[in-house]
Amino acid sequence: MSANSANISASSAGSKKSLKTFSDDIWKNKTAKINAELFTLTYGSIVSQLCTDFERDFKKVNSHLSAMGYNIGVRLIEDFLARTALPRCDSFTQTSEVISKCAFKIFLNVTPQVGNWSSSKDTFSLFLDENPLSDFVELPMDAVKELWYSNILCGVLKGALEMVQMDCDVWFVSDVLRGDQNTEMRVKLNRIMKEEIPAGED
Amino acid sequence: MAIQTILVINKSGGLVYQRDFIKTSAKLSSNEYLILAGTLQGVVAIASQVTPKALQISAKAGSKTANEPSQLIPYVGSLGAPTQNLSDMGSFMGQDFFNESFASWNQSGLKHVTTDQLSMFLYQTLTGLKFVAISTQSTTNAMAVSIAENLLRKAYCLYADYVMKNPFHDPDMPIKCELFDSHLAELVGQL
Amino acid sequence: MSHKIINPSTSVPPANAAGSTGYDYTIGPQQTLPNSSAQSVASTLAGTRSVYHESLHPGAHGAHVSVAAYAFLFQEMVSQARNASKTVSEIELRLHRHGYHIGLRLLELLKFRSSVTPGSGRSFFHKSGGPAATAGDAVGGAGSAPSGAGAGGAGSIGTAQDESLSSSITTMKRRDLRLLEVLQFVHGPVWLYLFDRASDDLVKSSERENEYMIIDNTPSITRFISSTNVQCDFFVCGIIEGVLDLASFPCTVTAHSVPEDKFDRRVVFVIRFDQEVLEREALRF
Numbered sequence: 102m103s104a105n106s107a108n109i110s111a112s113s114a115g116s117k118k119s120l121k122t123f124s125d126d127i128w129k130n131k132t133a134k135i136n137a138e139l140f141t142l143t144y145g146s147i148v149s150q151l152c153t154d155f156e157r158d159f160k161k162v163n164s165h166l167s168a169m170g171y172n173i174g175v176r177l178i179e180d181f182l183a184r185t186a187l188p189r190c191d192s193f194t195q196t197s198e199v200i201s202k203c204a205f206k207i208f209l210n211v212t213p214q215v216g217n218w219s220s221s222k223d224t225f226s227l228f229l230d231e232n233p234l235s236d237f238v239e240l241p242m243d244a245v246k247e248l249w250y251s252n253i254l255c256g257v258l259k260g261a262l263e264m265v266q267m268d269c270d271v272w273f274v275s276d277v278l279r280g281d282q283n284t285e286m287r288v289k290l291n292r293i294m295k296e297e298i299p300a301g302e303d
Numbered sequence: 304m305a306i307q308t309i310l311v312i313n314k315s316g317g318l319v320y321q322r323d324f325i326k327t328s329a330k331l332s333s334n335e336y337l338i339l340a341g342t343l344q345g346v347v348a349i350a351s352q353v354t355p356k357a358l359q360i361s362a363k364a365g366s367k368t369a370n371e372p373s374q375l376i377p378y379v380g381s382l383g384a385p386t387q388n389l390s391d392m393g394s395f396m397g398q399d400f401f402n403e404s405f406a407s408w409n410q411s412g413l414k415h416v417t418t419d420q421l422s423m424f425l426y427q428t429l430t431g432l433k434f435v436a437i438s439t440q441s442t443t444n445a446m447a448v449s450i451a452e453n454l455l456r457k458a459y460c461l462y463a464d465y466v467m468k469n470p471f472h473d474p475d476m477p478i479k480c481e482l483f484d485s486h487l488a489e490l491v492g493q494l
Numbered sequence: 495m496s497h498k499i500i501n502p503s504t505s506v507p508p509a510n511a512a513g514s515t516g517y518d519y520t521i522g523p524q525q526t527l528p529n530s531s532a533q534s535v536a537s538t539l540a541g542t543r544s545v546y547h548e549s550l551h552p553g554a555h556g557a558h559v560s561v562a563a564y565a566f567l568f569q570e571m572v573s574q575a576r577n578a579s580k581t582v583s584e585i586e587l588r589l590h591r592h593g594y595h596i597g598l599r600l601l602e603l604l605k606f607r608s609s610v611t612p613g614s615g616r617s618f619f620h621k622s623g624g625p626a627a628t629a630g631d632a633v634g635g636a637g638s639a640p641s642g643a644g645a646g647g648a649g650s651i652g653t654a655q656d657e658s659l660s661s662s663i664t665t666m667k668r669r670d671l672r673l674l675e676v677l678q679f680v681h682g683p684v685w686l687y688l689f690d691r692a693s694d695d696l697v698k699s700s701e702r703e704n705e706y707m708i709i710d711n712t713p714s715i716t717r718f719i720s721s722t723n724v725q726c727d728f729f730v731c732g733i734i735e736g737v738l739d740l741a742s743f744p745c746t747v748t749a750h751s752v753p754e755d756k757f758d759r760r761v762v763f764v765i766r767f768d769q770e771v772l773e774r775e776a777l778r779f
Contacts, residue, residue, distance in 0.1 A: 135715075147571055150592065301409040
């Protein structure tokens with residue numbers, strides 16, 4: 102998640118496909134799939150184990166989930182790039198499109214809405230209408246105000262973006278599990294780590 | 304085109320993987336491979352720096368002059384696709400890992416080196432990882448370059464599956480994954 | 495979730511609670527808090543009220559995520575277990591425990607889903623409208639009803655959408671009582687649910703009376719992990735053991751890598767039933 106461009110000149114020989122068509126095709130024809138409930142249950146098992154391990158200190162659980170996500174993100178980005186071969190984004194707006202339409206699509210088969218841009222165009226929100234991590238989940242009452250159940254996603258995005266030289270902060274602002282109207286993640290670009298961009302790119 | 308060796312170099316220029324597919328008498332020592340990796344890392348960077356001034360030289364040396372992001376590497380079909388065993392595509396699906404032409408991330412850096420005896424091809428990812436293939440054939444033609452790029456992207460796909468998804472592999476450390484070994488050998492063997 | 499703390503669930507719209515009769519297992523536990531606080535709590539949790547309702551339905555199953563996404567999650571779970579453990583067996587134990595929790599849930603869920611008459615009650619299940627979409631208006635009452643029967647229709651759960659699943663179940667599937675039946679259940683439906691295919695074989699050990707083996711030639715979730723001295727398939731052992739334990743067939747399950755011919759990743763899950771299971775088995779019929 103990082104790469105690409107809206108004028109996705111790459112990756113589609115000659116024909117200019119939209120990012121959506123491109124991603125749908127990868128999801129449909131190039132990606133092996135597994136039961137989403139096994140995924141949900143496995144994640145649930147991880148979260149509940151953490152809640153026990155940290156004696157229901159949900160702040161610790163949140164940060165641990167984020168750290169786990171980070172470890173995943175730095176690995177997952179390689180899969181994403183190998184699979185899509187998308188070129189580097191020209192702008193953060195493109196990055197947001199790639200994350201929502203491509204990355205979320207080909208890994209989780211959902212497409213969050215992008216919105217709520219800050220005026221400086223360095224922060225946007227992802228609205229998750231569907232979230233395969235939290236299907237079937239009902240937070241226990243002691244967790245409802247503190248636990249960000251899907252916090253692992255923040256870490257994944259942060260880790261993945263960092264590997265393509267974008268230093269970002271990612272956090273949840275609301276979650277339907279906590280009774281909010283929607284599930285919203287914020288992604289803020291701190292800076293592009295130019296010094297770390299591999300030689301050979303322009 | 305026979306592949307003699309495949310190398311993987313991490314983003315800081317460290318050699319994390321090296322494997323010979325043809326037994327040759329002149330085998331480099333592991334130390335020499337490390338030096339080769341470090342040298343390549345430096346040369347890629349230098350090549351990208353000299354690009355604007357020395358377009359012709361770099362073109363001769365084989366590095367592509369960028370400024371043309373739309374430059375696509377054509378997909379070379381039926382190259383090393385594990386057709387006999389479709390179920391073994393890992394997290395990928397279908398006949399092949401990908402089936403469309405793709406853009407190169409490495410636009411101004413070194414992409415291949417040729418001597419009278421061999422050619423060396425270099426594929427760099429957006430994260431700075433480098434895959435290097437050394438071929439026993441001296442060639443610079445466009446077809447050979449496309450084949451090499453396709454091959455190395457497939458190696459990258461295998462890396463994504465059998466290295467990145469292995470919890471016992473630590474990032475940036477030498478790769479010791481027998482599944483990566485065997486799938487890579489299969490891929491190279493099908494050339 | 496945690497074994498220790500059982501919190502009262504608040505998954506039902508407060509207004510309707512009064513009119514409902516008894517416990518409906520397809521809806522879940524009902525509001526039990528005093529009304530004053532109930533309103534605020536319920537409104538916080540409103541979005542989740544349909545959790546039981548929808549997830550029990552057979553139609554709920556069918557969504558997929560990519561194998562890659564799962565593999566990365568699994569990879570990280572193993573890494574965590576590895577960091578937290580000192581010995582190989584401790585890692586395996588942790589993976590086993592994760593699987594066990596899943597197994598416990600599967601037995602009832604799969605039996606329940608297979609009891610629902612196919613095609614019936616499907617109308618209420620809107621994949622597109624999922625739990626998230628209904629969050630907003632759920633406070634009023636019949637949240638997922640697009641007709642807006644919500645706020646006004648206190649006490650009536652009459653809309654087609656809100657009809658409980660129980661009406662589409664004529665006979666509840668029994669849990670299996672015989673050893674072979676329950677093993678078939680694991681070999682077939684459980685494997686099918688988890689990995690989209692039945693396991694490759696189910697055999698009885700020729701050496702030990704209480705030993706059975708389930709064989710998977712191409713284990714899905716560990717296929718990216720080069721063999722090490724840690725057997726990551728212990729996660730699946732946990733699932734099997736969870737299912738069997740809850741079905742009252744206490745046992746221990748272990749995983750062994752036994753390559754054969756072209757299946758170099760072949761794994762044999764050895765199920766060793768406790769003695770009491772065999773004694774019970776011998777008693778009946």
